[in-house]
Amino acid sequence: MENIISAKGLTKEFKVHHRQKEGLMASFKSLYKREFKNITAVNNIDFHVKEGNIHGLIGSNGSGKSTTIKMLSGILLPTSGSINVMGLSPWKNRTQYVKNIGVLLGQKGQLNWELPALETYHLQKHIYKIKESNFRNNLEYYIDVFNIDDIVRKPVRNLSLGERMKCEFLCALLHEPKLIFLDEPTIGLDVTSKDTLRKIIKKINKEKGITFVLTTHDLDDVENLCHEITIMNRGNIIFNDSFDKLSQHFSQKKTIRLKFLEPITKNQLNGFSMYLPDAYTGIIEVDPQKTDIGLQVKSILEHLPVKDIDIKPIDLESVVREIYKQDN
Amino acid sequence: MVYIKDLLLIFYYEMKLSLAKAVEFRSDFLFGMLSDLVFSFFAPIFQLLIYTKTNGYPGWSLDQLLLYQAILLTWQGTVNTLFGGIPYYIGIVAKYGLFDRLLLTPYPTLGLLLTRGFNQKSLGTLLAGLIGMIIIIYKYNFNISLINLILFLFYFGIATIFYVSMLILYSIINLKLIYADRLRSIFDNIIFLSNFPAEVFSGGLRVVYLFVIPIAAWVYFPTQALLGRLNNYSIYGAISTIIILWLSVKLWIYQTKKYTSAGG
Numbered sequence: 001m002e003n004i005i006s007a008k009g010l011t012k013e014f015k016v017h018h019r020q021k022e023g024l025m026a027s028f029k030s031l032y033k034r035e036f037k038n039i040t041a042v043n044n045i046d047f048h049v050k051e052g053n054i055h056g057l058i059g060s061n062g063s064g065k066s067t068t069i070k071m072l073s074g075i076l077l078p079t080s081g082s083i084n085v086m087g088l089s090p091w092k093n094r095t096q097y098v099k100n101i102g103v104l105l106g107q108k109g110q111l112n113w114e115l116p117a118l119e120t121y122h123l124q125k126h127i128y129k130i131k132e133s134n135f136r137n138n139l140e141y142y143i144d145v146f147n148i149d150d151i152v153r154k155p156v157r158n159l160s161l162g163e164r165m166k167c168e169f170l171c172a173l174l175h176e177p178k179l180i181f182l183d184e185p186t187i188g189l190d191v192t193s194k195d196t197l198r199k200i201i202k203k204i205n206k207e208k209g210i211t212f213v214l215t216t217h218d219l220d221d222v223e224n225l226c227h228e229i230t231i232m233n234r235g236n237i238i239f240n241d242s243f244d245k246l247s248q249h250f251s252q253k254k255t256i257r258l259k260f261l262e263p264i265t266k267n268q269l270n271g272f273s274m275y276l277p278d279a280y281t282g283i284i285e286v287d288p289q290k291t292d293i294g295l296q297v298k299s300i301l302e303h304l305p306v307k308d309i310d311i312k313p314i315d316l317e318s319v320v321r322e323i324y325k326q327d328n
Numbered sequence: 329m330v331y332i333k334d335l336l337l338i339f340y341y342e343m344k345l346s347l348a349k350a351v352e353f354r355s356d357f358l359f360g361m362l363s364d365l366v367f368s369f370f371a372p373i374f375q376l377l378i379y380t381k382t383n384g385y386p387g388w389s390l391d392q393l394l395l396y397q398a399i400l401l402t403w404q405g406t407v408n409t410l411f412g413g414i415p416y417y418i419g420i421v422a423k424y425g426l427f428d429r430l431l432l433t434p435y436p437t438l439g440l441l442l443t444r445g446f447n448q449k450s451l452g453t454l455l456a457g458l459i460g461m462i463i464i465i466y467k468y469n470f471n472i473s474l475i476n477l478i479l480f481l482f483y484f485g486i487a488t489i490f491y492v493s494m495l496i497l498y499s500i501i502n503l504k505l506i507y508a509d510r511l512r513s514i515f516d517n518i519i520f521l522s523n524f525p526a527e528v529f530s531g532g533l534r535v536v537y538l539f540v541i542p543i544a545a546w547v548y549f550p551t552q553a554l555l556g557r558l559n560n561y562s563i564y565g566a567i568s569t570i571i572i573l574w575l576s577v578k579l580w581i582y583q584t585k586k587y588t589s590a591g592g
Contacts (some may be wrong), residue, residue: 014588062514070589072429073356073432074431074432075428075431075432075587075589076587076588077585092432095434095435095436096434097435098431098432098433099434101432103432105429108424108426108429110429112349114349114353115345115348115349115352119345119348120345123338123341123342124347126337126338126341126435127434127435129334129432155352159524207458219455273509280516293366309471
C-alpha cells in the first residue's frame with residue numbers, strides 16, 4: 001500500500017501567555033507586561049499513513065495529536081517540516097487540498113443549530129460543487145448507513161449528541177473525500193453510540209476505501225478500528241506501527257486479576273508485586289517466559305484469601321501505560 | 329476572481345438559510361422588521377431637530393439634509409443587510425477557534441467570511457431608507473441627471489467597499505486579540521460620524537474625515553454625487569478607500585498565516 005500522508009520533520013511551536021503568579025495584582029500587571037513562553041507542541045516528527053488504512057493517533061492531553069491533525073488538514077502552518085498528502089501541501093495548496101479531505105472536529109461542528117441537518121448538506125453541495133446526481137446518491141447511501149432518515153429532518157438543536165455526531169460525520173463525507181480526519185469522534189458518546197459509530201467507520205472504510213486518521217482517548221476505538229497506531233507523548237512519537245505489532249510486543253504478558261474474600265493490605269502481600277485498585281482486588285502482570293504462571297498462582301492461593309481468579313492477556317490500556325512509563 | 333461567482337452563489341444560499349432560520353422564530357422576525365421600519369425614521373427626525381434648533385449645517389438646506397439622512401438609512405440598511413452578521417460571527421469564531429472551519433473550505437477565507445454576513449434584521453432599515461429617498465426626491469423636486477445617478481451608484485459602491493475594509497480590519501483585530509467585545513463600540517462610533525456631512529468638521533478633522541479614514545465615503549460622497557456637487561476631494565477619498573481595502577486584505581492574509589486555532 002502506498003502512503004497517502006507523508007510528513008517529515010514536522011514541528012509546531014506556539015508562543016503562549018505565561019503568568020507566574022495568580023491573583024488580582026498579577027492580572028493588573030499582565031495588562032502592561034506579559035510574559036510569554038515558547039511551547040513545542042509537536043517536535044520534529046515523521047508521520048506516514050497508508051492509503052485505505054484506519055490510522056489511530058493516541059496520546060494524553062497536550063501530547064500534540066490535535067496539533068498534528070490540524071497541520072495535516074491545513075488548519076495550522078507548521079513551524080518547520082514538510083507535509084505531502086496525495087501529492088499536495090495542505091497549506092500551500094489549501095483550497096485544492098481541502099476538496100479531497102473531510103474533517104470531523106468533535107467539538108467544532110459545522111451544522112446549523114437552528115435548522116435540520118439537511119439544509120447544511122444542501123449548502124455543502126454548493127460549497128463543494130457536488131453534482132446533483134452524486135449528491136443524491138451519497139446522501140441516500142449515507143442516510144441509510146447511518147440510519148438517520150428522520151434525524152436529518154429535525155432541527156439540530158433537538159438532537160442528542162450521538163445523533164448530532166452522526167449528522168456531522170455525514171456532512172464530512174458528502175463531497176467524497178479520499179481521506180478523513182476524525183478528531184475525537186466518540187468523545188462524550190454513550191457505549192451504544194460509540195459502537196454504532198465504529199461500525200459505520202469500518203463499513204465506510206471497507207466499502208468506499210476511504211482512509212481515516214483519528215485521534216482518540218478511547219482505547220476501545222483503537223482496538224476496534226485501527227490498522228496502524230501512532231502514540232504521541234509531549235510532542236514526540238513514541239510508538240508507530242501496526243496494531244498487530246503493538247499486540248505482539250506485549251502479548252506474551254498476562255494479567256492475573258484476583259478477588260479477595262476479605263480486605264487486603266499491602267503488608268499482607270508477602271513480596272508479591274501486586275497493584276491493589278481496592279482492598280478486595282489485586283492485579284498482577286506476569287511474563288510467562290520469565291515466570292511460571294502455575295507456580296505463581298499456586299503460591300498466591302496458598303498465601304492470600306482468594307475468592308475468584310481471572311487470567312487474561314494484558315489489555316491495551318496497560319500496554320499504553322507501559323509505553324508511557326518507558327518514555328517518561 | 330475565479331471564486332467571485334461561486335462566492336456570490338454561496339452568499340445567496342447562506343442568505344436563504346439565514347431567512348429560513350429567522351422564519352423558524354417568526355414572531356421575532358416580524359416584530360424585528362416592523363420595529364426597524366418604524367424606528368429607522370427617528371434618526372432623520374433627530375437630525376431635523378438639530379437642524380431647526382441650531383444654525384443648521386453650513387451649505388446644507390433642509391431638503392438636502394433630509395436626502396442625506398435618507399441615503400444614510402439606505403446605506404446602513406444595505407451594508408447591515410449584506411454584512412451585518414459578520415461582527416457577531418467573527419467574535420464567536422475567534423472565541424471558540426471556529427476559524428478552523430473556514431480554513432477547511434475550498435475558498436479564500438476572507439471571501440467565505442463575507443458570505444456569512446447576511447442579516448435580515450436590517451431589511452426594515454433598507455426599506456425605510458429607499459422609501460425615504462423616493463419621497464424626498466419627489467417631494468422636494470430634486471432634478472437628478474443620469475450622470476449624477478451613475479456617480480451616486482459608483483460612490484455607493486465605494487461606500488460599501490470602505491465598510492467592508494473596516495469590517496476586515498475589525499475581524500483581524502478580533503482574531504488577533506481573541507476577545508475584543510469593546511472594539512465593536514469603537515467601530516460603531518466611527519460609523520456614527522457618517523451621520524454628519526463634512527462641513528460640520530473643520531481643519532485636521534475634516535482631512536481625516538475626507539481622506540485618512542474616509543468616513544465621507546459612506547454617505548457624504550454619494551449624497552454630493554446625487555446633488556451634483558462632487559469635487560476633487562471625492563476622487564482622493566475613493567483612492568484612499570481602495571488603498572485601505574488593499575491594506576486590509578494584505579493584513580488578513582498575514583493574520584491567517586499566524587492563526588493558532590484554539591483548544592485540542
